[in-house]
Amino acid sequence: MKITVVGAGYVGLVSGACLANIGHEVTCVERDAARVTMLNNGIVPIYEPGLGRLIAANRAAERLDFTSDLAGSVGDADAVFIAVGTPSRTTDGVADLSHVYQAAREIAPALRGHTLIVTKSTVPVGTGDEIERVISKCNASARFAVVSNPEFLREGSAIADFRKPDRVVIGADDEGARRMMSAIYAPLRIESRRMVYVSRRTAELIKYASNSFLAMKVTFINEIADLCEKVDADVTDVAHGMGLDHRIGESFLMAGPGIGGSCFPKDTLALVKTAQDADSPVRLVEMTVAINDQRKRAMAKKVIRACGGSVRGKTIGILGLTFKPDTDDVREAVSLSIIRALQDAGARVRAYDPEGMEHARPHLPGVVFCPDAMSAASDVDALAIVTAWSAFRDLDLAQLKTVMADTRIVDFQNMLDPEVMRLAGFTYSGLGRGEADRSSYVVQAAE
Numbered sequence: 536m537k538i539t540v541v542g543a544g545y546v547g548l549v550s551g552a553c554l555a556n557i558g559h560e561v562t563c564v565e566r567d568a569a570r571v572t573m574l575n576n577g578i579v580p581i582y583e584p585g586l587g588r589l590i591a592a593n594r595a596a597e598r599l600d601f602t603s604d605l606a607g608s609v610g611d612a613d614a615v616f617i618a619v620g621t622p623s624r625t626t627d628g629v630a631d632l633s634h635v636y637q638a639a640r641e642i643a644p645a646l647r648g649h650t651l652i653v654t655k656s657t658v659p660v661g662t663g664d665e666i667e668r669v670i671s672k673c674n675a676s677a678r679f680a681v682v683s684n685p686e687f688l689r690e691g692s693a694i695a696d697f698r699k700p701d702r703v704v705i706g707a708d709d710e711g712a713r714r715m716m717s718a719i720y721a722p723l724r725i726e727s728r729r730m731v732y733v734s735r736r737t738a739e740l741i742k743y744a745s746n747s748f749l750a751m752k753v754t755f756i757n758e759i760a761d762l763c764e765k766v767d768a769d770v771t772d773v774a775h776g777m778g779l780d781h782r783i784g785e786s787f788l789m790a791g792p793g794i795g796g797s798c799f800p801k802d803t804l805a806l807v808k809t810a811q812d813a814d815s816p817v818r819l820v821e822m823t824v825a826i827n828d829q830r831k832r833a834m835a836k837k838v839i840r841a842c843g844g845s846v847r848g849k850t851i852g853i854l855g856l857t858f859k860p861d862t863d864d865v866r867e868a869v870s871l872s873i874i875r876a877l878q879d880a881g882a883r884v885r886a887y888d889p890e891g892m893e894h895a896r897p898h899l900p901g902v903v904f905c906p907d908a909m910s911a912a913s914d915v916d917a918l919a920i921v922t923a924w925s926a927f928r929d930l931d932l933a934q935l936k937t938v939m940a941d942t943r944i945v946d947f948q949n950m951l952d953p954e955v956m957r958l959a960g961f962t963y964s965g966l967g968r969g970e971a972d973r974s975s976y977v978v979q980a981a982e
């Protein structure tokens with residue numbers, strides 16, 4: 536099939552390359568001309584494992600190309616996927632749909648023959664109806680159907696997620712559109728129980744409900760981590776003990792410094808707004824948003840405490856800037872809040888990230904960006920591991936100890952073994968790993 540993907544960001548590029556790889560003829564339309572030039576010169580503007588190879592192979596096979604000419608690539612297409620950004624509006628947290636509607640307005644006059652319009656962007660319930668209205672208004676004779684096909688890829692493993700998805704959700708209110716969508720995904724041979732055919736509004740809500748649930752799960756274990764610190768328990772063991780219950784499951788039970796990234800923060804907020812507008816509040820999600828906001832701000836205090844109550848004039852090393860490992864994405868990353876708070880408290884900051892430094896730099900004036908982890912640790916009074924890049928698990932502890940001015944390590948990802956760190960001579964604090972003050976909490980005594 537001929538497919539046009541509008542927006543060549545994380546979702547558009549991965550979907551475009553993967554759809555081409557299963558045999559479709561794909562054109563990715565991107566309004567950022569510099570990005571198109573890069574892609575046409577074989578440069579991939581984002582870091583996503585395996586994506587460069589996949590794009591190169593499918594360009595070579597002439598199944599994938601990149602352009603800024605939306606009108607020219609929509610006319611021939613059987614399906615047009617919309618994969619543009621839907622960030623939070625800064626004023627009120629509502630999902631900003633201006634890029635989606637703008638794309639719909641640009642697509643409308645170029646439509647020829649019957650075309651499927653597929654929303655991959657994460658959009659609030661009812662957006663499909665509005666896209667339909669916008670297109671009909673711009674082009675009364677257009678023949679099209681609007682389908683919701685929310686994207687569930689995880690940055691860092693996006694290609695594997697496309698090839699072997701947990702589920703493909705297809706929200707279509709007409710049978711022809713449903714059949715066409717199943718033809719698009721047919722080459723992946725997805726088990727039928729993983730193909731979820733629902734109404735368009737239901738599909739839109741599945742995406743927000745899924746992300747909000749995951750955000751809630753992480754927030755829950757983060758609060759349990761805080762409790763563990765007070766009662767001398769270990770959150771990694773609590774999570775393990777909980778997660779083996781298949782009703783709970785082990786994933787998303789890793790305590791950390793808070794939720795960042797381009798999806799969870801904005802999607803939880805958007806669901807809260809939708810639910811409030813529908814007069815059916817989602818109070819657990821409201822709490823999740825509030826707790827997470829507070830947590831991100833509070834995390835710097837952990838470093839300050841580790842430094843004896845003040846970081847004024849001290850130098851802090853930060854390992855990891857991206858919102859999670861295996862991506863270069865720093866949108867809403869917790870590292871940004873932690874670093875800004877440390878700078879506000881008078882600290883100098885040195886930082887290293889394997890892939891995220893270029894994107895982080897504009898957000899972090901005053902930070903010294905270092906070429907590797909050892910350099911970020913050089914002469915620091917404390918070193919904080921903020922993102923769980925696997926390389927940080929294998930730091931050479933002997934060398935680390937010699938380069939640091941002091942031996943304090945704050946491990947926000949519980950990547951290192953507290954006992955090993957202590958034996959190696961570090962003052963180590965993890966997250967939710969007890970021991971803060973063993974005597975501070977005593978259960979009610981027996982009579």
Ligand code: NAD
Binds near residue numbers: 564565641688689
């Ligand atoms: P992104 O910001 O990386 O990419 C969006 C791209 O669309 C940008 O390059 C932008 O220049 C381009 N664009 C905007 N308007 C355009 C237009 N009219 N014509 C052509 N190009 C246009 O965003 P993303 O991270 O890929 O996310 C896209 C959507 O997918 C969002 O709704 C997001 O919530 C959702 N989503 C993202 C992820 C993720 O992990 N990043 C996962 C699932 C769903």
